[in-house]
Amino acid sequence: MSFLQKPFSKFLQVLFFLLLICIPSFFAFPPNSSATSFGAARYVAAEGNKEAEALLKWKASLHDNHSQSVLSSWVDSSPCKWLGITCDNSGSVADFSLPHFGLRGTLQSFNFSSFPNLLTLNLRNNSLYGTIPLEIGLLTSLNVLYLDKNNLTGLIPSSIGNFRNLSFLNIAENNLSGFVPRVIGQLESLVELSLHSNNLNGSLPPEMNNLTHLMILHLFSNNFTGHLPRDLCLGGLLVNFTAALNHFSGPIPKSLRNCPRLFRVRLERNQLTGNISEDFGLYPNLNYMDLSHNDLYGELTWKWGGFHNLTSLKLSNNNITGEIPSELGKATGLQMIDLSSNLLKGTIPKELAQLKALYDLTLHNNHLFGVLPVEIQMLSQLRALNLASNNLGGSIPKQLGECSNLLQLNLSHNKFTGSIPSEIGFLHFLGNLDLSGNLLAGEIPSQIGQLNQLETMNLSHNKLSGLIPTAFVDLVSLTTVDISYNELEGPIPKIKAFIEAPFEAFINNSGLCGNASGLKPCTLLTSRRKSSKIVILILFPLLGSLLLLLIMVGCLYFHHRTSRERISCLGERQSPHSFVVWGHEEEILHETIIQATNNFNFNNCIGKGGYGIVYRAMLPTGQVVAVKKLHPSREGELMNLRTFRNEIRMLIDIRHRNIVKLYGFCSLIEHSFLVYEFIERGSLKMNLSSEEQAMDLDWNRRLNAVKGVANALSYLHHDCSPPIIHRDISSSNVLLDLEYEAHVSDFGTARLLMPDSTNWTSFAGTFGYIAPGTYLISFLIYVYKQNNTTSTMKMEGYFWML
Amino acid sequence: MTRIFAELAYTMRVNEKCDVYSFGVVTMEVIMGMHPGDLISSLSASAFSSSSCSQINQHALLKDVIDQRIPLPENRVAEGVVSIIKIAFACLLANPQSRPTMRQVASELIARWPPLPKSFSAITLEDLMPQTTVRG
Numbered sequence A: 001m002s003f004l005q006k007p008f009s010k011f012l013q014v015l016f017f018l019l020l021i022c023i024p025s026f027f028a029f030p031p032n033s034s035a036t037s038f039g040a041a042r043y044v045a046a047e048g049n050k051e052a053e054a055l056l057k058w059k060a061s062l063h064d065n066h067s068q069s070v071l072s073s074w075v076d077s078s079p080c081k082w083l084g085i086t087c088d089n090s091g092s093v094a095d096f097s098l099p100h101f102g103l104r105g106t107l108q109s110f111n112f113s114s115f116p117n118l119l120t121l122n123l124r125n126n127s128l129y130g131t132i133p134l135e136i137g138l139l140t141s142l143n144v145l146y147l148d149k150n151n152l153t154g155l156i157p158s159s160i161g162n163f164r165n166l167s168f169l170n171i172a173e174n175n176l177s178g179f180v181p182r183v184i185g186q187l188e189s190l191v192e193l194s195l196h197s198n199n200l201n202g203s204l205p206p207e208m209n210n211l212t213h214l215m216i217l218h219l220f221s222n223n224f225t226g227h228l229p230r231d232l233c234l235g236g237l238l239v240n241f242t243a244a245l246n247h248f249s250g251p252i253p254k255s256l257r258n259c260p261r262l263f264r265v266r267l268e269r270n271q272l273t274g275n276i277s278e279d280f281g282l283y284p285n286l287n288y289m290d291l292s293h294n295d296l297y298g299e300l301t302w303k304w305g306g307f308h309n310l311t312s313l314k315l316s317n318n319n320i321t322g323e324i325p326s327e328l329g330k331a332t333g334l335q336m337i338d339l340s341s342n343l344l345k346g347t348i349p350k351e352l353a354q355l356k357a358l359y360d361l362t363l364h365n366n367h368l369f370g371v372l373p374v375e376i377q378m379l380s381q382l383r384a385l386n387l388a389s390n391n392l393g394g395s396i397p398k399q400l401g402e403c404s405n406l407l408q409l410n411l412s413h414n415k416f417t418g419s420i421p422s423e424i425g426f427l428h429f430l431g432n433l434d435l436s437g438n439l440l441a442g443e444i445p446s447q448i449g450q451l452n453q454l455e456t457m458n459l460s461h462n463k464l465s466g467l468i469p470t471a472f473v474d475l476v477s478l479t480t481v482d483i484s485y486n487e488l489e490g491p492i493p494k495i496k497a498f499i500e501a502p503f504e505a506f507i508n509n510s511g512l513c514g515n516a517s518g519l520k521p522c523t524l525l526t527s528r529r530k531s532s533k534i535v536i537l538i539l540f541p542l543l544g545s546l547l548l549l550l551i552m553v554g555c556l557y558f559h560h561r562t563s564r565e566r567i568s569c570l571g572e573r574q575s576p577h578s579f580v581v582w583g584h585e586e587e588i589l590h591e592t593i594i595q596a597t598n599n600f601n602f603n604n605c606i607g608k609g610g611y612g613i614v615y616r617a618m619l620p621t622g623q624v625v626a627v628k629k630l631h632p633s634r635e636g637e638l639m640n641l642r643t644f645r646n647e648i649r650m651l652i653d654i655r656h657r658n659i660v661k662l663y664g665f666c667s668l669i670e671h672s673f674l675v676y677e678f679i680e681r682g683s684l685k686m687n688l689s690s691e692e693q694a695m696d697l698d699w700n701r702r703l704n705a706v707k708g709v710a711n712a713l714s715y716l717h718h719d720c721s722p723p724i725i726h727r728d729i730s731s732s733n734v735l736l737d738l739e740y741e742a743h744v745s746d747f748g749t750a751r752l753l754m755p756d757s758t759n760w761t762s763f764a765g766t767f768g769y770i771a772p773g774t775y776l777i778s779f780l781i782y783v784y785k786q787n788n789t790t791s792t793m794k795m796e797g798y799f800w801m802l
Numbered sequence B: 001m002t003r004i005f006a007e008l009a010y011t012m013r014v015n016e017k018c019d020v021y022s023f024g025v026v027t028m029e030v031i032m033g034m035h036p037g038d039l040i041s042s043l044s045a046s047a048f049s050s051s052s053c054s055q056i057n058q059h060a061l062l063k064d065v066i067d068q069r070i071p072l073p074e075n076r077v078a079e080g081v082v083s084i085i086k087i088a089f090a091c092l093l094a095n096p097q098s099r100p101t102m103r104q105v106a107s108e109l110i111a112r113w114p115p116l117p118k119s120f121s122a123i124t125l126e127d128l129m130p131q132t133t134v135r136g
Helices: A004-020 A038-061 A065-070 A134-138 A158-162 A184-188 A204-210 A256-259 A326-330 A351-353 A374-378 A400-402 A424-425 A446-450 A470-474 A522-531 A543-560 A589-595 A640-654 A684-689 A691-696 A699-719 A747-751 A772-784 A789-801 B004-011 B016-032 B038-043 B047-049 B075-091 B102-110
Strands: A085-087 A093-097 A120-123 A127-130 A142-148 A153-154 A168-170 A175-180 A192-194 A198-203 A215-216 A223-224 A240-241 A250-252 A262-264 A273-274 A286-292 A295-297 A311-316 A317-319 A336-338 A360-364 A369-371 A384-386 A391-393 A408-410 A433-434 A456-458 A462-466 A481-483 A489-491 A511-513 A606-610 A612-618 A624-630 A662-667 A672-677 A732-737 A743-744
Touching: A038 A093, A065 B038, A093 B047, A134 A158, A158 A184, A184 A204, A198 A481, A240 A522, A250 A351, A326 A351, A374 A400, A400 A424, A589 A612, A589 A624, A684 A691, A684 A732, A684 B016, A699 A732, A699 A743, A699 B016, A699 B075, A699 B102, B016 B038, B016 B102, B075 B102
Parallel strands: A093 A120, A120 A142, A127 A153, A142 A168, A153 A175, A168 A192, A175 A198, A192 A215, A198 A223, A215 A240, A240 A262, A250 A273, A262 A286, A273 A295, A286 A311, A295 A317, A311 A336, A336 A360, A360 A384, A369 A391, A384 A408, A408 A433, A433 A456, A456 A481, A462 A489, A489 A511
Antiparallel strands: A085 A093, A606 A612, A612 A624, A624 A672, A662 A672, A732 A743
């Protein structure tokens, strides 16, 4: 009974002290007011003078200007009105509080003997240095001593044993060293003892077991050894207890088992031993618990339903055995769980999905098996999921894509099979992805290319095959990549992370190529194998663009026929007869193109349009491009060559994952051609018209293709300046790559044709895709330019429509 | 003729909305597996299409209109198909000003699909029509 009543009396004592602080004027006894007793007044004056004298002496010991200006109110002989000083009703200094004032000096010249009635000394968060003088023990009435957050050095003075009434002792965050003196056991009224963040060492004295009224005990970040005091929660009052980052060994204090008010417990990084299921009890108020990096064992058999307020549970790097209890799902306040590096077995209980607030689930380095439950999708707040180094199997659930806030995903070193779900591409905030060391097979989904915040990606040590998705060029944030030990082939993406990756990041694959360290340049062989697997076709009926080129050829011919000079090619770099294929250092002569197409041999032909033939051309670098050779000009309109060059350059500059890249243009008297990115699967129209290919185009791929077209057009309309209107969007102009990603082709050719793109005299477009009103315009143009054969096709459509 | 000129009045200038329309056509082609042809004319209340008013019943079921060569979409994919058709229909509105911009379309496609109002096989084309009615 006594220990239950005692804390209450302590509480009253503390309350009284607080009143003293809060209503100083009520208690203060002004020295110049008429006293009821002359004798008392004289006594008070004597005390006041003594205290004032001591304070002024201390003030004089502070040499810097800042401290002097802070204490500028300390001038006359009545300290009760000075900054930081509060007197009791007898006029004696009861409270000396100057926290957070930046005072610089020592306590050596402070005459502690002058303050027999001092209840509170609060100088926290200043710049006090030197030792805590032994004389501080003369403050025998002291209730509160706050000297934390200074630069005090030396030992804790043994004279603190005199503070029989001390309730709050905080000397943390200094540079104090040595042992905690045994006399600390005499401070039986202590409610708070904060010694953390010093250089204290040695064992805690067993006398600390007397401190049964403690509510706050902070010991962390020292060099303490030995055991923790066994009885520190004997009174059942302990709320905050931290002993982390020391060298404590031995058992968990027995009294912690019955410590119902515990709110925060941090014992991490010691060498504590004990059975976790026996040494801890039920803590309905517990908010944060970190016991990681100790030698604890046992199973997680706590009554988790009773942990209503627990937000963080960190038990990593212990020897905890058994399974993760499904009942853990009842601690619904949990936001962070770290059970990593233990000996846990069994499966991941799907009940964890009930933890709606969970943002960090770290279970790596255990012996967990089974699958990753699809219920994971319920954890919409999840930021970090680390299940690495377990024995988890099955496929990675596509529902993971629902955890759209994930920043870190580590499933490495498990036994996951199947393919990487494309839904990973939905994790738009993902910064770190590690799927290494599994049994993942199939192709890498191109959707991963959507993760434009991804910084590190490790897909190594799997069975991934096929090409690296071209969409990876959009991984703009990527800095570190590892795809070694797979069965990947083909070119690596031309982005910094890949090009600058060490050779080890690529080793043991089936045939990667590219200009990264240690990789061979992309060879003919690789590309042929690729081409044999897939239907290679490029589509192109581009009414507008070809017409434009015809005009240009005519124009250039007209312009130069007198000089008989060949016309230089246009590309990123300008030099006669050559252009640059983007991403390649060397310039490519137009002869190279002619050779690559076997002088435009029919065998290299992959498509035919009304105005040109498209050839597949393998450059000496191994890169495959599509070359569209134009028919010789039949007629031409004069056009400003410089304007045309500028337009071409602008189109070459456009880079978007859903737009076919135009690499360059070359116009000679005998040959004129455009060089485009080669898109493997050909046009959407062709894919849809073939029964077999249409069946490969499942709904996901179709939706994705539509998204790609929308993104391309949104880019052309809203992100280009000036905006580019395509004017000939049709299923023939949407090409699909190996990953069924859509690429819009022939963008801007209409613009090349008619630089004033808002002019009504538009005649680009393919019948069946043109907005209703446009037909009429086409018709009018048709009437106007009856002889312009280029309009015929559209006009047929118009009449058909009517 | 007056209707023709009314149409001309807002299509005098070729602008981005022409691409939006074409995008709608391509989208329907992807969903249907073939050029939408008559379906579009039945959707558009334009001067042109009204005259060739189609035989396609607007009460036709969506499941009968989409590409029959691949299995019916399910779950989230079905939601995606429905949402995309809704967007495509809006792109095919006769009045260019009523069509969304491509930026709006692109952001709609990034957003999470709304759940289906009813079972996929019960959805009719009419259910997917834009609310805005355009008068020729």
